[in-house]
Amino acid sequence: MFGKGQGMTMGTFDTLLLAFDMDQRVDEAQSFWNMILHTHERSISRRLFSRMISIYAHHNMPHHIIEVFADMEELGVKPDEDTTRKVARAFKNVGETEKQQLVLDKYLSEWKYIHFKGERVRVRRKYSWNDD
Template sequence: MLVFGSRNPLFFEFSSIGKKQIRINRVKPSLGVEFSKCRFSFLQKATEFSVFTEKLATISLINCYHNQSEQTPTDSKAVDKKITRKAGKKQHHLWIKRDSAGSGQKALNLVRIVSGLPNEKEAVYGALDKWTAWETEFPLIAAAKALRILRKRSQWIRVIQVSKWMLSKGQGATMGTYDMLLLAFDVDQRVDEAESLWNMILHTHTRSISKQLFARMISLYDHHNIPDKIIEVFADMEELGVKPDEDTIRKVARAFQKLGQADKKKLVLKKYLSKWKYIHYNGERVRVRRCLWGE
């Protein structure tokens, strides 16, 4: 490198040691001219000063270059992160989602169809088959909504017909459908059909029968005054380890009382009814002791 600042130019050599370090070597010019001691000292000081300033300027330039080179990848990474985050908000579904938006209208259409039919199995089943003729898959959601609508309207015969049709198609074999069908049998005085359905449930879904379904069957036998059947259902309930609720226990206790088995009544009440009960008194929930086990 050539540096001006005096009559004679000065030459310097730069050699890199590391990323941010530079070694500066001064090269004396060979001009063949003899200087005086005073002039030589002046030139030496000027040379050292120029070398020092040049060294500072060079180091600052190199530091600036390295800072820019280090900041550029981070900026690009930040831009990449922003781009990937924006792209990640898009959701891609690899499955076909069921459209249940029109299930309510389908359910109302089903209720309207079956409500205007005569009470004949062939006519009802034929209309229900036409209702599903153009469906790619069975409209289970719409059928379940239709059953709830029919239950609210107390059209128990239609509940039985639609439920049986669903089960004949292999659809809707759930505890909710069984519970609704048993309730319809109870209201429509079809104890024999309820019993046959219960036996099928008991042998098919032995370990998965809910407490609600046991309570529904005990209530059916209690409404029709069949105490021995209540004891049979309660025995299956105990064998499967299903704990009855308080209302079911009282029905079982009444069944034992009707059969003349007062001792078993007391045992059942003592086993399943706690000595304490909760009542509401002056707007508060109060715990009180039961008066008598046989109440």
């Protein structure tokens, strides 16, 4: 399918990375990620970055998480809350607590949104970053 130029979408890439993760084939996921990164450099979605960080977090590879996060920042892609927490945990595991705090302060806002009685409500976030 890829050979004929069909199906080369970010959704297909995400599904393939998930399949590699479920099959415990991290090395193949890593080589596929490098292909995506070099081929589609400026158009990689936040979802793909999050998927790759999740794969590395699942397999306890904090140095790789930090590398993917560096690429993410370089391309100007803002991480979601779960990805931010995984990156902060990776910095903590590596022993760089000051960078952990910088990431949390930069990407986790003071407010978050929850759903309460069918409505979206804005609430102040508690500052308990160490509750991983």
